[in-house]
Amino acid sequence: MEVLTRIFKGLKKAPRFSFHPKCVKSDLTHLIFGLMTCLFLFEGTYLPVKAVKHCLNLFSSYSGLVPNPSKTNIYFAGVRTDVKSLILGDTGYVEDTFPFKYLGIPLHSSRLTRDLLQPLFAKITSKLGHWTSLQLSYAGKVNLLNSVILGIEAYWCASLLLPKGVVKALETECRKFLWGSPLTNSVCISLVGTKFVGLTRRWNGYKGSAHWNKALFITEMFWKLCYKNTSIWMQWSTRYIFKLQSFWDLDAVSCVSPLWAQILRIRDEFVLKMGSPGAARHCFHTWMVLNKFPLHEAYECFHGVHPEPIWMRPLLDPIVIPKHAFTATLAVQQGLATVDNICKRGMVLVNRCTLCYSATENTPHLFFVCPFSNGLMQEVLVWQGVTKRVLSLKHELYKLALCRGKLWKKKLAYCALAATIHHIWQERNIRIFNGARRTPAQILARIKYEVCVRFYAWNRGVDTDQLLSLLIG
Incomplete structure (x- = not known):
């Protein structure tokens, strides 16, 4: 060449x-x-x-x-x-x-439309449609959305600012996949708000496409502005867009390039989020000194930093199995499909707890007023060497979040509580849909096994003898 x-x-x-x-x-x-x-x-x-x-x-x-x-x-x-x-x-x-594709991205002299982005939309909906036939947990679906779907979007989002209609349509398809089926036209009811699902990156929650798009776009363009000033694009932009102005003083009204109009619009929103042009420049300069542009900081800038509730700390810990953490989070938010929640959505069912047959079924009753779940949780506490009465779910999480002691014992309590919540909900579903049942001893043995396997993988501060004693005990 x-x-x-x-x-x-x-x-x-x-x-x-x-x-x-x-x-x-x-x-x-x-x-x-x-x-x-x-x-x-x-x-x-x-x-x-x-x-x-x-x-x-x-x-x-x-x-x-x-x-x-x-x-x-x-x-x-x-x-x-x-x-x-x-x-x-x-x-x-x-x-x-026009349009034609260059490096897989459609190039057009006017603004982007949904028709131009149809290949992106079709690829994502095809993936979601294939996954619908798989038996996936909620946590597994969230991981697929973050690792695959947002990975597909990343290349497009780093080069283009997607129209709001396209972003909304993509989020709708992802929400249908998470809570229902993207192949049906029925109304999809979210168990909890999707924004809450993506509350924190540490929990690997689902990141909304709009903020993800802006973060990728501004990170990619700012990186090119700082470290690719010898590229043909930057040389062309300096001569025909910047002229004698700086990037921060450039007026978006006088810019005739659609791409640069998008860049400057995101710049103005970035300045607004940071509070002032001086703060935005200081953040920009900090990124230059660090010689990198952290994507997570850009995402939090547009998405906002939401304080984590105290009760979520045990569930956000990496030691907790993701599907257990997801089930526990739905439970504490009363988002599980209990009989009372189903009745609120218009379905008439006989409201009776499947585990004890003595009370109506709702989230506070299942965790841990029900004699079955209360007794199981008591056995899990005894297994950990804790002697106290079982509290409500949110109070148990508060106690764990504020407790002190050895690190590995706190991690054990986090993992055990989430596993107990998950298996109580799983036992309820087995009894309803499969007509089978397990004894508390069988469920406790399964909880011990999963927690010990997780600790063996973590293997920080716990030796093999302690794991064996936990598993046997």
């Missing part, structure tokens, strides 16, 4: 060749990425095209590489019909119109 670049530099000496008006100051004639080459011509006559064709023929004689006419397109603007016919007939190339 270096040989092709040197050949194209000779185009400046070709007869009647002229640069594109926005490429004169930077002497820009072409862009090359991999096997893709973009040429920029201004004068819509046959002579400049003939000069370009001569350069391509010269390169072909050197390398043996020949442009494929069926994969080479020409884009015209303000060219007469007879000149078009002459150029197309001589080159054998195909005329095409």
Whole structure:
């Protein structure tokens, strides 16, 4: 490609060749990425095209590489019909119109629409539709949304600011996948607010597409502004966008580039979030000194830093198994599909606790007023060497969050409480949907096993003998 670049530099000496008006100051004639080459011509006559064709023929004689006419397109603007016919007939190339894809991103002279982003939307909905047939827990769905779906969005979000309608549609599909089925048109009822699900990054909650898009976009563009000032894009922007102004003083009204209009709009929102232009510049300078742009800080800037409730601390600990933490969080928020919650949504059922058959079923009763769950939780406390009466769910979490003692014992209590909540809910569902039942001893053995396996993987401050004594005890 270096040989092709040197050949194209000779185009400046070709007869009647002229640069594109926005490429004169930077002497820009072409862009090359991999096997893709973009040429920029201004004068819509046959002579400049003939000069370009001569350069391509010269390169072909050197390398043996020949442009494929069926994969080479020409884009015209303000060219007469007879000149078009002459150029197309001589080159054998195909005329095409905007938009076209460059590095997988659609390029268009106007604002983005949902039709242009249909490939992104179709790829994401296809993934979600495939996963619907799998037996996945809520925590597993959240991990898939963060690792795969947001990974697909990341490439697009780093280069484009997606329209609000597209972002809303993507979040709707993700919400349907999390709480229901994206293939059905039925109303999807969230057990808890999706914003609460993504309350903290430490819990690996679902991150909303809108804030994720802004964080990626501003991080990518700011990085290019600071460390890619030798790139062709920055050289072009300095000559035609910045001129004699700085990035912070540039007026968005006078900017004719749609991309730069988006960048400056995000800049203004970033300044508003930081409180003042001085604070925004200081944060920008700090990132420059650190020689990196932390994505999580940019995300928290747009999403906001929400204080974590005290009762959530035990559930946010990495030692807790993710699906246990998710079930416990739904329970404390009264978001589980208990009979009373189902009745509130219009379904008429006989409200009776499946575990004790002596009271109505709701979240406070299941955790831990029900004799079955209360007795199981008491046995879990005895297994940990704790002698106290069992409190309500939120009070148990408060006590754990504020307790002091050895680190490994606190971690054991966190993991055991979440596992107990999860298995109580699992036992309730087994009795309803499978018609089977387990004894408290069987459930306790399962809780011990899962907690000890988790501790073995954690293996910090606990030796093998202690794990064996916990498992046997």
